[in-house]
Amino acid sequence: MKAVVARDYGSPEVLAVAEVPVPLPGPGQIQVRTAAAALNPADLRSLSGVLAGLAPLRFPHIPGSDFAGRVTAIGAGVDRFAVGDEVFGTALPRETVQMASMFAAPPSLTTGTVAEYAVLEADTPALALRPAALAADRAAALPIAGLTALAVLRAGRFQPGESVLVVGATGGVGSAVVPLLAAAKVHVVATAGAADEAYVRGLGSAEVIDRHAADLVAEAVRRRPDGFDALVNTALPGSRLVDAGRLLRPGGRLLNVAFPSPDPGDFDGCDFTFETVYGGARLGDLDELAARAADGTLPVSIGRRYRLEEAPRAYRDLVREHTRGKLVVVMGA
Structure with a gap:
């Protein structure tokens, strides 16, 4: 089969399309013919080697976690899925099992989804059946961004009429958080470039602050x-979050999903609460996201689609170019 492969740590330049053996499912696993895979910054974070002490990669390494596809084989003991089922979800590369404690529920483990076939652990809420009303590329773009957005809503306990500033509204998570907040009748103020204002308003933001403003914090305070x-x-690095905290009323909440997360001790003495939010799948979460995407409550934003042969360039674009929503690799397109 064809797959995107890295043979050592490095930047996206180490990625190439290569022929590798088709992975076969073992007990408790399913094999999926991948229809689409969405790219995530975490794919490149692992590849860079910054997490090698926690979860060293084994090479050759196939990146990718978010996917949609069709079950083509099942291992012994799998009764949740059957051959022919259309599925979608998210997974961790097998070697990163040590990181599973960061998630709200055990994730699936995978051979890597930016490939024609992948093998995944079946017994996890991070996999679900894909409804016919949700196209494969849209389903592949949902999991990590959508699950993180759901975790933000739960952690924030937002009430109708509250004002919420979303910093970095055009990325994958931001493009999911904004419409979910708007659906909860929250007054959303989002940061985005001038060229993205119409896009962010279309997601549900009531106001937009130009992220290129000379002093973003001062403009937000004025609003x-x-x-x-x-x-x-x-989007903001941890070093800037303490200053950004002055945008909050006393007793406000600062919810961070950007990496790296700042030390919570940096916020000692602040008159607001701080929390880093990690995405994770609970039973039924993917079904909820799929239903919201199908009925239009959660627009699935795909900034660009690539063929598998173009996937290494897609990863370079993820790093170098401004994107809206998710970048998706479509197999066979």
């Missing part, structure tokens, strides 16, 4: 001098 009820950060 809400009494402070926001909450701030959702998907």
